[in-house]
Amino acid sequence: MIEIINVSKSYTGDIKAVDNLNLTVNDGEIFGFLGPNGAGKTTTIKMITGILNPDEGSIKVNGFDITKRPLEAKRQFGFVPDNPNMFLRLKGIEYLNFMGDIYNVPSDIRKERIQSLSKKFGMFKALNNKIQSYSHGMRQKIVLIGVLLHDPYVWIMDEPMTGLDPKSSFILKEMMRRHADDNKTVFFSTHVLEVAERLCDRVGIINKGRLLFCGSLDEMRARMDKDQSLEKMFLELTEDEE
Numbered sequence: 001m002i003e004i005i006n007v008s009k010s011y012t013g014d015i016k017a018v019d020n021l022n023l024t025v026n027d028g029e030i031f032g033f034l035g036p037n038g039a040g041k042t043t044t045i046k047m048i049t050g051i052l053n054p055d056e057g058s059i060k061v062n063g064f065d066i067t068k069r070p071l072e073a074k075r076q077f078g079f080v081p082d083n084p085n086m087f088l089r090l091k092g093i094e095y096l097n098f099m100g101d102i103y104n105v106p107s108d109i110r111k112e113r114i115q116s117l118s119k120k121f122g123m124f125k126a127l128n129n130k131i132q133s134y135s136h137g138m139r140q141k142i143v144l145i146g147v148l149l150h151d152p153y154v155w156i157m158d159e160p161m162t163g164l165d166p167k168s169s170f171i172l173k174e175m176m177r178r179h180a181d182d183n184k185t186v187f188f189s190t191h192v193l194e195v196a197e198r199l200c201d202r203v204g205i206i207n208k209g210r211l212l213f214c215g216s217l218d219e220m221r222a223r224m225d226k227d228q229s230l231e232k233m234f235l236e237l238t239e240d241e242e
Helices: 041-048 070-074 092-102 107-120 136-148 166-181 193-199 217-224 230-239
Strands: 002-010 016-025 029-034 056-061 077-080 154-158 185-189 202-207 210-215
Touching: 002 041, 016 041, 016 056, 016 202, 016 210, 029 041, 029 166, 029 193, 041 056, 041 154, 041 185, 056 070, 077 136, 092 107, 092 136, 107 136, 136 166, 166 185, 166 193, 193 230, 202 230, 210 217, 210 230, 217 230
Parallel strands: 029 185, 029 202, 077 154, 154 185
Antiparallel strands: 002 016, 002 056, 202 210
């Protein structure tokens, strides 16, 4: 579970990137976080994961306050950032072992998970190559594998399917569904509204730092009194804020 309570963040002191955000992401659901460019999605995610501190409010991950108890909170989740270009001088296997060391994954479990996940995402034969030689999609896959290595309870993903080939994207979506069906938490941002419409149990739409809507698609259609696609309702909601 993720709890965001009265959270605000400003970079300039005048304009709030996130403005008094209240949001709860429950166990057992896939939650899609949607919004135009610059709406506050990545800022929110960076505050949830402890990369940024909120100016106001509090954030809890499985009951642990990310500001007051950061280590306990960070053990609860795995985070896929919006940029996979990291640790480029390491080999893929070195990066995965580094991630295993950070989360104290036992060697036998680590070996099995690395083999299983790397084969699932078509990365097994590339593990001994340096990450700098990987394509963007391959870098995205190695980051995903590293995040999933310690089997985190909460998945937090910022545009996780960017650059993935269709097969890997399909596999990831199936894994997200199984994770939520195991009564665990999946929180992800995406610009691909068709994916959100098919995959999410609930969505939150943010624009200019403010939450415009939170709920299921049926609830959104009832509120807007229209039987439309998520894309059309999203555009209507966000255009009203121009």
